[in-house]
Amino acid sequence: GQNIDQPTEMTATEGAIVQINCTYQTSGFNGLFWYQQHAGEAPTFLSYNVLDGLEEKGRFSSFLSRSKGYSYLLLKELQMKDSASYLCAVSDISGGYNKLIFGAGTRLAVHP
Amino acid sequence: DTGVSQNPRHKITKRGQNVTFRCDPISEHNRLYWYRQTLGQGPEFLTYFQNEAQLEKSRLLSDRFSAERPKGSFSTLEIQRTEQGDSAMYLCASSLVSQGGASGNTIYFGEGSWLTVV
Numbered sequence: 001g002q003n004i005d006q007p008t009e010m011t012a013t014e015g016a017i018v019q020i021n022c023t024y025q026t027s028g029f030n031g032l033f034w035y036q037q038h039a040g041e042a043p044t045f046l047s048y049n050v051l052d053g054l055e056e057k058g059r060f061s062s063f064l065s066r067s068k069g070y071s072y073l074l075l076k077e078l079q080m081k082d083s084a085s086y087l088c089a090v091s092d093i094s095g096g097y098n099k100l101i102f103g104a105g106t107r108l109a110v111h112p
Numbered sequence: 113d114t115g116v117s118q119n120p121r122h123k124i125t126k127r128g129q130n131v132t133f134r135c136d137p138i139s140e141h142n143r144l145y146w147y148r149q150t151l152g153q154g155p156e157f158l159t160y161f162q163n164e165a166q167l168e169k170s171r172l173l174s175d176r177f178s179a180e181r182p183k184g185s186f187s188t189l190e191i192q193r194t195e196q197g198d199s200a201m202y203l204c205a206s207s208l209v210s211q212g213g214a215s216g217n218t219i220y221f222g223e224g225s226w227l228t229v230v
Contacts, residue, residue: 004154033218033219035221041223041224042203042221042222042223042224043155043203043221044221045218045219045220048218087154087155089154098209099145099157099160099168100145100157100219101157102147102154102155102156102157103154104152104153104154105152105153105154
C-alpha cells in the first residue's frame with residue numbers, strides 16, 4: 001500500500017523561508033511531485049523529483065531522498081500569494097500502471 | 113493553449129439523481145485521470161485511461177460510478193443514484209506518456225467539477 005505524510009498546517013511571515021516536509025512509503029516509487037492548490041481551485045504543478053538531490057526553480061526548490069522516503073519543498077522570499085495548500089504526491093507504478101497518490105496537503109498561511 | 117477542460121463546473125442535484133461530468137484533456141495527451149477531492153483532503157485517485165482503455169479503477173469507485181473514454185479523447189464520469197457522500201470536487205487530469213523522460217509523468221489538472229448532493 002501507499003502512505004504519504006505531511007504536516008496539516010504551517011504559518012510563516014512574508015519574506016521568510018519555509019520548508020514543508022513529506023515522508024512516503026510506496027512499493028512502486030517512480031518519482032515525487034509537489035503541487036500548489038489555492039482554495040477552490042485545481043492543483044497546479046510545481047516540481048518533480050525522481051533522483052536524489054535538490055531541484056531548484058526560482059523561489060521554489062524541492063529535495064528528494066529515496067533511501068529515506070523523504071522530500072521537502074522549500075519556499076523562499078515568501079509572498080502573500082503563496083498562501084495555499086501544498087500537496088506532496090508520489091508516482092506509483094505498483095501493479096504495472098502509473099498513477100499519482102496524493103497526501104492530504106499542507107495549508108500554508110503567510111502573514112505580513 | 114487549451115488546458116484540461118471540465119464541465120459543468122458546478123452541479124447541485126437531489127439525492128437519487130444521476131449526474132454526468134465531462135472532461136476534455138490536453139489534446140495530445142494519451143492518459144486521462146479522474147480524482148475526487150473533499151475539503152481538507154488531497155485528491156483521491158478514482159480511475160485512469162490510456163487512450164480509450166480503462167487501466168485501473170480504485171476501490172473508491174463503487175458500482176454507481178462509471179467512466180468512459182470512447183474515442184481516446186474526451187471522457188465522461190457518471191454517478192448514478194447520487195448520495196450525499198458523493199458531494200466533492202471531481203478533478204480530471206491528463207498527461208503525455210512518452211518513452212523515458214520525466215515530463216511524461218507530469219499530470220495537469222482541470223479546474224474541477226463541484227458536485228453538491230442535497
